Amino acid sequence: MTDALALAFDFGLAALVLIVATWTLLTRETAAAAVGFVAYGLLLTLVWMRLAAPDVALTEAAIGSGVTGTLLLGAAARLRPTEAAAEAEQPGKAMRFVVALLCASVSAGIAGTILMLPDPAPTLAAEAAAALPETGLGNAVTAVLLSFRSIDTLLETVVLLLALLGVWSLAPDRVWGGRPGPRDGAYQSEVLTFLAQILAPFGIVVAMHFFWIGADAPGGKFQAAAILAAMWILVQRAGLVDSPPVSRRWLRLVVVAGPVVFLAIGFLGSATAGAFLAYPEGYAKPLIIAIEAALLPSLAVALALLVAGPPARTE
Amino acid sequence: MTLALDVLTVVAVSSGAFFFLAGTVGFLRFPDSLSRLHALTKADNLGLGLIMLGLLPRAGGVGSALKLIAVWLLAQVAGAAVTQLLARAARTAGPPA
Numbered sequence: 001m002t003d004a005l006a007l008a009f010d011f012g013l014a015a016l017v018l019i020v021a022t023w024t025l026l027t028r029e030t031a032a033a034a035v036g037f038v039a040y041g042l043l044l045t046l047v048w049m050r051l052a053a054p055d056v057a058l059t060e061a062a063i064g065s066g067v068t069g070t071l072l073l074g075a076a077a078r079l080r081p082t083e084a085a086a087e088a089e090q091p092g093k094a095m096r097f098v099v100a101l102l103c104a105s106v107s108a109g110i111a112g113t114i115l116m117l118p119d120p121a122p123t124l125a126a127e128a129a130a131a132l133p134e135t136g137l138g139n140a141v142t143a144v145l146l147s148f149r150s151i152d153t154l155l156e157t158v159v160l161l162l163a164l165l166g167v168w169s170l171a172p173d174r175v176w177g178g179r180p181g182p183r184d185g186a187y188q189s190e191v192l193t194f195l196a197q198i199l200a201p202f203g204i205v206v207a208m209h210f211f212w213i214g215a216d217a218p219g220g221k222f223q224a225a226a227i228l229a230a231m232w233i234l235v236q237r238a239g240l241v242d243s244p245p246v247s248r249r250w251l252r253l254v255v256v257a258g259p260v261v262f263l264a265i266g267f268l269g270s271a272t273a274g275a276f277l278a279y280p281e282g283y284a285k286p287l288i289i290a291i292e293a294a295l296l297p298s299l300a301v302a303l304a305l306l307v308a309g310p311p312a313r314t315e
Numbered sequence: 316m317t318l319a320l321d322v323l324t325v326v327a328v329s330s331g332a333f334f335f336l337a338g339t340v341g342f343l344r345f346p347d348s349l350s351r352l353h354a355l356t357k358a359d360n361l362g363l364g365l366i367m368l369g370l371l372p373r374a375g376g377v378g379s380a381l382k383l384i385a386v387w388l389l390a391q392v393a394g395a396a397v398t399q400l401l402a403r404a405a406r407t408a409g410p411p412a
Contacts, residue, residue, distance in 0.1 A: 189403065195396035202389060
């Protein structure tokens with residue numbers, strides 16, 4: 001009985017994901033499509049929970065749905081003045097056919113690959129679990145992200161810096177190095193101020209909790225950084241604090257500090273443990289915590305600045 | 316005692332689901348933005364509260380129970396504030412043409 005119920009729930013969930021995805025693709029209005037994308041992300045979060053992958057679910061909710069959704073909504077707001085003109089411009093039949101063909105072949109390729117996976121699928125899970133005690137961590141996902149495959153995580157944090165540089169370079173010359181976002185308190189309303197005052201302290205506590213339990217339970221710096229970034233954006237939009245000019249030295253130092261500490265510990269591994277990003281025997285956990293602690297403020301500030309957008313006004 | 320708690324869970328979660336359904340029907344059927352928001356916020360807050368109440372006996376510890384209550388309270392604060400903002404935006408923009 002319980003199995004049948006679970007199966008019915010999973011099928012319903014999968015159908016809902018497909019319906020929302022199709023609707024998001026077909027809808028013509030940019031802002032509506034962005035809202036559809038957020039709903040799609042929340043449904044995917046449920047899918048990851050059903051697959052017993054709470055770490056991925058948390059990241060999907062915080063980064064995939066939350067941060068990306070906010071970025072898309074911001075882009076939709078910026079595109080509004082030109083949206084009617086863009087919609088009136090219909091690409092030619094041949095062009096649409098080629099685009100549809102390319103999209104369909106990518107989807108078919110991915111679907112084919114998944115269907116052709118050997119059963120049971122190849123996995124390194126057993127080896128990863130067996131090596132877990134050497135890292136001193138309790139959460140295998142954190143061990144993969146910061147020990148077994150830490151080079152991927154290092155590159156990920158550097159990519160975020162590059163993305164931030166890309167956003168900043170969209171600023172016009174006269175506001176170069178200025179403050180991002182609308183003028184202080186442009187959206188100001190007492191309701192938003194109230195929400196920011198109530199929610200921000202809670203958000204900071206929840207983020208620190210996620211950060212700290214990441215070693216042994218689902219959570220970690222990325223999810224914590226997304227929550228901190230959200231809280232910072234909230235108090236900025238409520239007009240409680242102004243966004244900092246991006247030319248500030250402290251701001252740039254905080255943003256690069258995380259990747260720099262990560263790289264430094266990586267080179268330390270070359271000198272003491274014989275390989276880049278290898279941890280010396282017995283020091284794995286303290287070094288991992290040091291990397292996470294250095295990355296948390298960097299990622300939080302970088303994500304918040306990404307959402308805030310390019311500098312838009314002088315100091 | 317276990318039976319009573321089970322009955323509480325079934326009744327509370329079912330009524331919570333009913334309120335969500337009622338709110339969604341109101342959202343789909345009501346004529347203008349303000350009454351649609353009204354339907355959503357009232358019914359969903361009550362629905363979430365009832366579901367939270369029904370899940371409390373199954374939380375398996377004081378810590379988890381407090382987390383459930385925190386989820387409900389945070390959803391209420393966020394929901395109420397966001398609805399106010401949406402309603403103001405709808406009133407400023409006027410009815411859609």
